Amino acid sequence: MGVPEQLAERMSMAEQHEYLRARFSRRTMIRGGAVTLGAVAGGAFVPGATAQAATPTTTFASATTVDGALVAPFGRHLAYGNDPRTEMTVSWQVPVAVKKPFIRIGAHPWDLSRKIEAEVRTLYTPAGVGASADHTQYYVHAALTHLRPGRTYYYGVGHQGFDPAEPHLLGTLGTFTTAPAHKKPFTFTAFGDQGVGYHGLANDSLLLGQNPAFHLHAGDIAYADPAGQGKSADTGFDSRVWDQFLAQTESVAKSVPWMVSYGNHDMEAWYSPNGYGGEEARFTLPDNGPDKKNLPGVYSFVYGNTAIISLDPNDVSYEIPANLGLSGGTQTTWFEGQLRKFRAAHDIDFVIVFFHHCAYCTSTAHASEGGVRQEWVPLIEKYQVDLVINGHNHQYERTDVIKGDKVTKKLAIGDTAYPETEGVVYVTAGAAGRSLYAFSAPDSYEGHLNERDSVASFVNTKDGKVNETVAWSRVRYLDYSFLRVDVEPAPRGHYARLKVQGIAETGDRIDHFTVARKAK
Numbered sequence: 001m002g003v004p005e006q007l008a009e010r011m012s013m014a015e016q017h018e019y020l021r022a023r024f025s026r027r028t029m030i031r032g033g034a035v036t037l038g039a040v041a042g043g044a045f046v047p048g049a050t051a052q053a054a055t056p057t058t059t060f061a062s063a064t065t066v067d068g069a070l071v072a073p074f075g076r077h078l079a080y081g082n083d084p085r086t087e088m089t090v091s092w093q094v095p096v097a098v099k100k101p102f103i104r105i106g107a108h109p110w111d112l113s114r115k116i117e118a119e120v121r122t123l124y125t126p127a128g129v130g131a132s133a134d135h136t137q138y139y140v141h142a143a144l145t146h147l148r149p150g151r152t153y154y155y156g157v158g159h160q161g162f163d164p165a166e167p168h169l170l171g172t173l174g175t176f177t178t179a180p181a182h183k184k185p186f187t188f189t190a191f192g193d194q195g196v197g198y199h200g201l202a203n204d205s206l207l208l209g210q211n212p213a214f215h216l217h218a219g220d221i222a223y224a225d226p227a228g229q230g231k232s233a234d235t236g237f238d239s240r241v242w243d244q245f246l247a248q249t250e251s252v253a254k255s256v257p258w259m260v261s262y263g264n265h266d267m268e269a270w271y272s273p274n275g276y277g278g279e280e281a282r283f284t285l286p287d288n289g290p291d292k293k294n295l296p297g298v299y300s301f302v303y304g305n306t307a308i309i310s311l312d313p314n315d316v317s318y319e320i321p322a323n324l325g326l327s328g329g330t331q332t333t334w335f336e337g338q339l340r341k342f343r344a345a346h347d348i349d350f351v352i353v354f355f356h357h358c359a360y361c362t363s364t365a366h367a368s369e370g371g372v373r374q375e376w377v378p379l380i381e382k383y384q385v386d387l388v389i390n391g392h393n394h395q396y397e398r399t400d401v402i403k404g405d406k407v408t409k410k411l412a413i414g415d416t417a418y419p420e421t422e423g424v425v426y427v428t429a430g431a432a433g434r435s436l437y438a439f440s441a442p443d444s445y446e447g448h449l450n451e452r453d454s455v456a457s458f459v460n461t462k463d464g465k466v467n468e469t470v471a472w473s474r475v476r477y478l479d480y481s482f483l484r485v486d487v488e489p490a491p492r493g494h495y496a497r498l499k500v501q502g503i504a505e506t507g508d509r510i511d512h513f514t515v516a517r518k519a520k
Contacts, residue, residue: 068161192391
C-alpha cells in the first residue's frame with residue numbers, strides 16, 4: 001500500500017496513514033481536485049424521525065454521472081440502528097456516480113409510496129495505494145427510524161432513472177423484519193474470516209437456510225488487505241475486493257442484518273488514522289460505543305432477551321500491534337459498563353460477546369491473544385458472559401467451561417453449561433471461507449471423537465509467544481463451518497437456553513451444546 005517495508009515494520013496505523021496521505025494526496029489533488037463528501041441526506045420512515053448522519057469521507061477524485069437507467073444498485077446489506085426494534089440501515093453500492101439516490105419502503109410490495117432520500121459516501125483510492133489503478137467507489141445508505149417492532153417491511157433502492165417501484169424492477173425488492181417488542185424464540189448465525197470465494201459463497205447459502213434474525217461477522221471481512229499485519233507495505237491491497245464481497249453476501253445481507261466486528265485484515269491505512277475509514281464508508285453500525293471516531297466497530301444492541309456486544313481487539317492485540325492502545329483504555333471501561341448494565345436489566349437474560357482475536361484457541365497459526373486475556377477475560381468472567389464468539393483462526397474450536405484459565409467443567413458434545421455458577425464457553429468460528437489453518441492435536445468433533453487431555457499451544461504476549469499446554473480444547477474441526485445459535489426464552493425463574501450448533505459447509509452438525517440461565 002505504498003509505505004516502504006522497512007518503515008512499515010515500525011510504524012503504527014496512524015503513522016502509516018500520515019505517510020500515505022503526504023505521499024499521494026498532493027499528486028492526486030493537483031490532478032483531480034479535492035472533493036469532500038459527508039452526509040448528502042439522511043432518511044426516516046415516518047415524519048418526525050431523525051436522520052442518521054454519515055461520517056464524512058474525504059476523496060480526491062471528481063465525480064461524473066451517467067444515465068441512471070443504465071446503472072443498477074448492488075451489494076445491499078442491512079444493519080441495526082441502536083434499537084433493533086425501531087431502527088434499520090439499508091446500505092448498497094452503485095458502480096458509478098448517480099443522481100438523487102433514494103429508498104422506497106412499505107408494508108407491501110405493491111405499496112412503496114414512501115420515498116426517502118439516501119446519503120452517498122464516496123471512497124477514492126489512488127494508483128500506488130495497493131494493486132489497482134485509480135478508482136472511486138460509491139456507497140449509499142438510508143437510516144430508517146420509527147419503525148414498528150416485529151414488522152416485516154418491503155424496500156427497494158434506486159436513484160434518478162432507476163425506480164424500484166416500476167413494474168419491471170419489482171424483482172429487485174428486498175425485505176427486512178425488525179426485532180420484536182417482547183421476548184420470543186429466535187435464531188442467529190455467526191462466523192469470522194470469510195473473504196471472497198467458493199467456500200464463502202457456500203456458507204452464505206447455508207446461512208440463509210437457517211432463517212436467522214441477524215448474523216454476526218467476527219472480523220476479517222473481505223480481505224482487501226491480504227497480509228493482515230497492519231503494515232501498508234503490502235502491495236496486494238485492493239479495495240475493489242470489497243465490491244466482490246458485498247455482491248457475494250447480498251443474498252443473505254439484503255434481508256438479514258449483517259453485524260460486523262473489525263479484525264486485523266480490516267485495518268487499511270490510506271483512508272483514516274485508525275485504518276477503518278474504508279469500513280465507515282461501507283457500513284453504518286450502531287453508534288452507541290465509547291468512541292465513534294476511533295472505534296467504529298465497537299457497539300452493542302439488544303434483540304429480545306439477548307444483549308450482543310461487539311469489541312475491537314486490534315486495540316489490545318500484542319500479536320498485531322498496529323492499533324495497540326488505540327482507545328487509551330476507554331474501550332475496556334465501556335465494556336465493563338455495558339456488562340454491568342445488561343446484567344442489571346430486568347428483561348435481558350443472555351449476554352453474548354463477539355470479536356476477532358481469540359481468547360482461547362490452539363491453532364498453530366495465531367492461537368490465543370494475551371491482550372484479550374489480560375484486558376477482557378477478567379470482565380467476561382466477572383459478569384458471567386454466556387457465550388464468546390471469535391474468528392482469527394481459520395477453523396472451528398470450542399472450549400470446555402473455563403474460569404481463571406482453567407477448566408471448571410468438561411463440556412462434552414451435547415452437554416449444558418451454567419455460566420452463573422460454572423464459567424464461560426468460548427467458540428472460535430473462523431472457517432467461513434478463507435484458507436484453513438491447522439491444529440497441533442487431531443480433529444475431534446461430533447461423530448468423530450478423538451479427545452485429548454492436553455494440547456500443546458501458545459499465547460501471544462507483550463514479550464512474544466509463550467508456549468502453554470492446555471486442557472480446555474474440547475471440539476476441533478478443520479474444515480469450513482459456521483455457528484448457529486437458537487435462543488429459547490422461558491418464564492421467570494425457569495431456565496432460558498442458548499442452543500449452540502457448529503454447522504459444517506456440508507450441512508452436517510459438528511458440535512452442539514447448551515447454555516442455560518434462569519430467566520428474569
